[in-house]
Amino acid sequence: MTHAGDILDAAREKGLRIATAESCTGGMVAVALTDVPGSSDVFERGFVTYTNTAKTEMLGVRESTLAAVGAVSEDVAREMALGALVNSDADVAVSITGIAGPGGSEFKPEGRVCFGLATREGCTTETIEFGAPGRDKVREAARNHALSLLLDAICAK
Template sequence: MTARAILKAARGRTVATAESCTGGMVAAALTDVAGSSDVFLWGVVTYSNAAKTDLLGVRTETLKAVGAVSEEVAREMADGARARSGADIAVSITGIAGPGGSEHKPEGRVCFGLATAAGTRTETVEFGAPGRAKVRAAARDHALALILSALQP
């Protein structure tokens, strides 16, 4: 299990999460493992744009310019979570789990941010439209893999 591997690899480093479409699934996966309190500082679910702004400092200008499902917003979410929590690593997730979407932002598009002391990187993954539960689970697993990759040398 990736969450267990994260706790083992952490070696004194800490993690925070900022989630939208996964609704706390990454935080839940981490805290399902005994001993997670040594690594996991906090997680926030910012489903609305107002929550992204109020809790993580995502700029309203960014949301208006590119929308919530964007690498720009994922970057600001991850940066805000890392800065506000004091964690060594913060991961963010924002996307369209479905059903629905649009021509420009299809169902299954999920943007991730990973903030560390070395900087913040973002990426977009197109999971397709296998259904809401599968998109959310895939996004959770991808975010856990990102955290683990940041902890490994």
């Protein structure tokens, strides 16, 4: 697992600020970062946008995107990450939207999580199928993956 302190140290060294936009993880990435003393100099803010209404109101996710592809999609992950940048003073933002379980559907199975990683230069997205090991394990895996995305993006700057 990527250690949150490494992310914060790298961001501090490069003068970067971080924002998070989380749905299925309910703020777990923000908690991991803010559990580290002194994180306030680089962690700018976190958005927990569990409902579609929260995604549109807080992050500017378009209702048309939600209607067309649903909340668990790379399109929504992209809009969440970009919205976190627009609505903060951060330089890098990670987003997470997925189905932690239990449940899912034939088209969007339990364990599918979409991620967005936005910087001022652009945004990338990806989907990971964590399978159905249980809600807690999917959420932990999603948190850990988001932390590694942040570290990679910050180190690449």
